[in-house]
Amino acid sequence: MSVTIDITGLPRERIVFCPSPLAELGASLHALAEPSHHARLHAWTATTAAALEPELADRLHEADFMWRSTRSDFLLPAQPRATLTEELDDLDRMDDEKYVGSALEISCASRYSRGAPSPLVDERMRRRALELATARGPRQAAFVERMLADPPGTRAWIRRLMEDCDEAFFADTWRRVRVQLSADARHKTELMRRKGLAEAVADASSAMVLEEDGAGSRIVVDKLVQGRTDAEGSGVTFLPTAFGWPHLFALHAPGWQPVIQYPVPARDLGVGAPVDTVKLRMEAVAHPMRMRLSRSLARGAYSTSELADTYGISAPEVSRHLAVMKKAGLITTQRRGRYVLHQLDVAVVARLGSDFLESVLR
Incomplete structure (x- = not known):
């Protein structure tokens, strides 16, 4: 499974690496909402959460569905600016239908990623958004009802929330991380210029590759979701983040320019196995007989005949189980x-376990 971004014919100058204060604010808000996802940020999340005024903390809790389990697409700007104020100004120029559809992405679920109409103009999507919001509790239900009834007022409320977060903690945080993020973006840009896009993409994340063949060029992001989009006529924006790991966001919804937010520095965060490999390994160890064989194989090296004798099964059956485990990369062999x-x-x-967790959180 993966998210594929078709970049066939896209000029390289329309592929941009650049930090975004709004995207980084969204990443930091997610870390505050789900600190268990970000053990390496424990000191920052604990200190920042403890210092929040109760009224601001309450407002963040009210709106956290926009960044807790996913990231509303408007928090990943395709044209990053130097300041949060400029990016919020750009956000103010977005039409209500697109804004509300993105804000309620989690309440529209899979239909949003397939290009479903905004709940502001489609009654079926409106009912679905309200139904899913209600299932998530009265606070989210009330928020969604307010957003659908008064988009301008709710958008102004969200902007004030972002500005208050900037004043309370994010401005200081951004001053500390933007130098690192800008340096990483410059490095990726120079790498793309000197060695090509494939090198820059691989340097951003081991979970991304550039595929090129007779059919065209594609950026493929290894994730436990299936998605596809076309960057022709727009571009691709890569946003480095200091708060992102283990997440790797790939905005691929219809009508939006593709955006990828990748954690920095990737090399210091470890390299997880590809999603397909994790799936293969979990299926391999889930079989009862292979679990029993693992008990012996974890303690020493055994031949097929020894394992067959120990577990009372035929040698060919042992061989079949070992072949599955070897294909999954779980065993080594020596003559x-x-x-x-x-x-x-x-x-x-x-x-x-950590590879599985990284796969589902990515």
């Missing part, structure tokens, strides 16, 4: 004379 010995790769198995 000793005329015997082939198999052993569990304990380090790979130990990483399986």
